[in-house]
Amino acid sequence: MDKNTFVVEKPCPICLQKTHVIKPKSRLMMESRDADTCVHYKDFNINLYRVWLCEHCGFAGDEKTFGVRITDRTRTQIKEWLDGHPIDHEFVDENDAPRAITSLERALDCLDLLKAPIAKKASTNHQLAWVYRSIGDKEHEEEYLKKAAELYAQSLATERYPIGNLTDTMALFVTGSIYYLLNDYNNCASFLSRIIGDQNARTRERVLFEKARDLWEDVRAAQKEEEKAKK
Ligand SMILES: [Zn+2]
Structure with missing residues (x-):
């Protein structure tokens, strides 16, 4: 067991x-x-410990999802789906990357079954990208970063914020920063500019606003470098 963790029921x-x-x-x-x-x-x-996997039925979700009230009907539907899609869900007291990946993928299926907010699916995809980053798997990291950014963009266009603790300013920043890591500077700039142009964000979420402005400057510099390279 990792010395930084403990086990509860x-x-x-x-x-x-x-x-x-x-x-x-x-x-x-x-x-x-x-x-x-x-x-x-x-x-x-x-990031190996973001979601829990039930040792009895194979349901997966983060601590919040484990605490939500689920109707009998949905519970029966999910139980049936889990029975039809078995994975290894035996309890082990220490996670490695393959196990974290299996649990996060299962958590994504469960979020679909629970009809969870798109923002929640976005953050779970983002966490998967982080696990792949930690083992140096660039290809999968980028695949899940792209999925996360697209889902955040979709969420920002259709869902009402805040979602849990997530404000729309935070979601804009995370989306912009993911595009930054994907070297997609145009998309990055378009999300960050929505924070920078927002007077409310400037006063209410000052730290985040400043972070967005710093990243914006990095993006502008990177865009200029790109233009120079093209000439
Ligand atoms: Zn269970």
């Missing part, structure tokens, strides 16, 4: 049985943060 919202789950300890030492808000802690990869 939680009721599964689908089969209603208690399952063992792994939680990260609260005192982790942060080392750095990537442009797209991926946080790195000393000697610990928190």
Whole structure:
């Protein structure tokens, strides 16, 4: 077991049985943060522990999803789907990247079945990209970064914010920063400019506003370099 985690029992919202789950300890030492808000802690990869997998029925979701109330009808539907799509869901007390990937993919299926907000699917795809980043799998990292950015864009166009703790300014910033990492500077600029042009964001979410402005300057510099290279 990783020294930065501990195991507790939680009721599964689908089969209603208690399952063992792994939680990260609260005192982790942060080392750095990537442009797209991926946080790195000393000697610990928190992205391996974003979702729980029920050891009885194979349902997966983050702590919040485990706590949501689900109607009997939806519960039966999901139970049937899980029975028809078995994966290895035996409890182990330490996650590695393959297991985290299986759990996050299963969590995405469960979000679909729960008709969860698009923003939630976006963040789960983003977390998958981070797991691939941690093992140096560039191809899959980019695949999931693209999916995350497209879903965030779709969410921003259709969903009402805030969604949980996520404000639209945060979603705009995350989307812009993902496009930045994908070297898609035009899309990046178009999302960041919506923060920079927003007077409310400037006063209400000052730190985020400043981060957006810093990234915007990096993007402008990168765009200029690109133009120079073309000449
Ligand atoms: Zn279960």
